[in-house]
Amino acid sequence: MVSSTNGSVDQPRIEKAVREILLAIGEDPDREGLQETPARVARAYEEQFAGLAQRPEDVLTTVFEAGHEEMVLVKDIELYSTCEHHLVPFYGSAHVGYIPNNRGQITGLSKLARLVDVYARRPQVQERLTSEVADAIQTTLEPRGVIVVIEAEHLCMTMRGVRKPGAKTVTSAVRGDFRNRDRTRAEAMSLILGH
Numbered sequence: 354m355v356s357s358t359n360g361s362v363d364q365p366r367i368e369k370a371v372r373e374i375l376l377a378i379g380e381d382p383d384r385e386g387l388q389e390t391p392a393r394v395a396r397a398y399e400e401q402f403a404g405l406a407q408r409p410e411d412v413l414t415t416v417f418e419a420g421h422e423e424m425v426l427v428k429d430i431e432l433y434s435t436c437e438h439h440l441v442p443f444y445g446s447a448h449v450g451y452i453p454n455n456r457g458q459i460t461g462l463s464k465l466a467r468l469v470d471v472y473a474r475r476p477q478v479q480e481r482l483t484s485e486v487a488d489a490i491q492t493t494l495e496p497r498g499v500i501v502v503i504e505a506e507h508l509c510m511t512m513r514g515v516r517k518p519g520a521k522t523v524t525s526a527v528r529g530d531f532r533n534r535d536r537t538r539a540e541a542m543s544l545i546l547g548h
């Protein structure tokens with residue numbers, strides 16, 4: 354496939370850099386199995402980092418009034434991101450909940466999962482990913498509260514470094530009623546963590 358610069362990343366530049374990395378690790382970038390690798394990595398990065406060219410407003414497009422003022426929670430949203438320290442994946446689940454404001458402003462359920470992807474498809478740390486999702490919902494829907502919980506395994510902690518497979522990092526970001534009201538937060542947490 355011919356590379357292009359139409360997407361969010363500069364693919365020719367990535368190709369050059371990957372070729373350099375292959376040389377630097379002592380590989381032969383011209384051997385058969387590796388000839389296409391720089392272009393493949395460039396295309397993969399286009400996908401992996403597509404979120405850099407997207408804004409939350411691009412995905413939180415459908416906002417409507419439904420008169421529902423109780424908690425809405427989408428749990429177990431599969432998540433793949435890239436650790437900004439080592440550029441290796443971290444992956445797991447995101448749980449996103451909010452309480453609509455008194456106008457009952459809600460968004461499409463799929464939009465919450467799309468929003469997670471906007472921020473996951475960037476070089477990230479899990480804490481920032483968690484709060485960026487919460488803040489985007491807070492700003493767009495102006496809900497009474499938002500809760501975002503992310504559980505993830507970081508390959509930089511399992512395949513290298515400290516090598517602790519199975520260790521899970523759990524982060525949360527709470528805004529509004531979820532921050533101020535213990536019972537509301539406890540209800541959300543039991544829905545999220547109860548299986």
Ligand SMILES: Nc1nc2c(ncn2[C@@H]2O[C@H](COP(=O)(O)OP(=O)(O)OP(=O)(O)O)[C@@H](O)[C@H]2O)c(=O)[nH]1
Nearest residue numbers: 436437438439477478479480507509510513514515
């Ligand atoms: N807080 C936080 N830390 C992360 C995340 N992803 C990776 N890290 C950590 O970032 C740290 C980077 O530490 P450094 O000492 O600069 O790098 P390093 O020598 O490769 O560290 P080790 O992974 O311990 O070998 C490591 O402790 C990682 O576990 C994340 O999403 N959030």
Ligand SMILES: [Zn+2]
Nearest residue numbers: 436438439509
């Ligand atoms: Zn890392």
